[in-house]
Amino acid sequence: xxxxxxxxxxxxxxxxxxxxxxxxxxxxxxxxxxxxxxxxxxxxxxxxxxxxxxxxxxxxxxxxxxxxxxxxxxxxxxxxxxxxxxxxxxxxxxxxxxxxxxxxxxxxxxxxxxx
Amino acid sequence: xxxxxxxxxxxxxxxxxxxxxxxxxxxxxxxxxxxxxxxxxxxxxxxxxxxxxxxxxxxxxxxxxxxxxxxxxxxxxxxxxxxxxxxxxxxxxxxxxxxxxxxxxxxxxxxxxxx
Numbered sequence: 001x002x003x004x005x006x007x008x009x010x011x012x013x014x015x016x017x018x019x020x021x022x023x024x025x026x027x028x029x030x031x032x033x034x035x036x037x038x039x040x041x042x043x044x045x046x047x048x049x050x051x052x053x054x055x056x057x058x059x060x061x062x063x064x065x066x067x068x069x070x071x072x073x074x075x076x077x078x079x080x081x082x083x084x085x086x087x088x089x090x091x092x093x094x095x096x097x098x099x100x101x102x103x104x105x106x107x108x109x110x111x112x113x114x115x
Numbered sequence: 116x117x118x119x120x121x122x123x124x125x126x127x128x129x130x131x132x133x134x135x136x137x138x139x140x141x142x143x144x145x146x147x148x149x150x151x152x153x154x155x156x157x158x159x160x161x162x163x164x165x166x167x168x169x170x171x172x173x174x175x176x177x178x179x180x181x182x183x184x185x186x187x188x189x190x191x192x193x194x195x196x197x198x199x200x201x202x203x204x205x206x207x208x209x210x211x212x213x214x215x216x217x218x219x220x221x222x223x224x225x226x227x228x229x230x
Contacts, residue, residue, distance in 0.1 A: 046218060
């Protein structure tokens with residue numbers, strides 16, 4: 001079964017600093033990998049997705065993630081943090097290749113930004 | 116275009132009472148999913164509708180939970196009778212029937228508190 005593990009339930013960085021949120025997946029060939037973000041009082045929003053087309057995936061709001069098969073990782077990064085990036089971030093994997101496959105989520109990482 | 120909407124946004128009930136959550140998917144989306152996140156844990160899949168049919172209900176915790184999707188439009192999730200461990204945030208998501216990847220669009224969630 002597919003699974004993802006997020007390292008660190010809470011990450012705090014200074015404004016302007018690098019953001020690095022870690023995610024490792026269980027399968028050697030995951031169907032699709034995602035990063036979702038949940039801002040306070042809002043729903044889950046898709047940040048980016050990996051669909052095997054390219055290993056470096058660029059998403060919204062300056063975020064990107066790199067698929068590394070050798071490390072079974074899909075870490076999320078942003079070069080310079082903004083106060084507006086404070087939110088909870090979820091790494092996720094689809095169970096299968098069908099467009100209707102259910103999504104399996106990690107436990108989430110809450111990102112705080114220090115002024 | 117309207118996104119996925121959920122009602123109510125919050126619900127506080129006593130143990131033993133009944134609660135019904137509603138989800139309106141994006142118009143034209145045949146796939147509808149329910150997920151929930153209990154306190155401090157990962158978001159977990161509950162079930163998946165394709166139009167009005169239950170495609171996968173493997174994540175439903177027990178028979179106190181009943182989901183319906185009459186007419187293949189909106190869906191309801193009823194909890195009867197509610198228990199303390201049912202507290203959490205219930206998310207609904209929808210997606211198109213066909214596509215290259217599994218992009219599910221999430222609603223803002225319903226926060227359920229059982230006292």
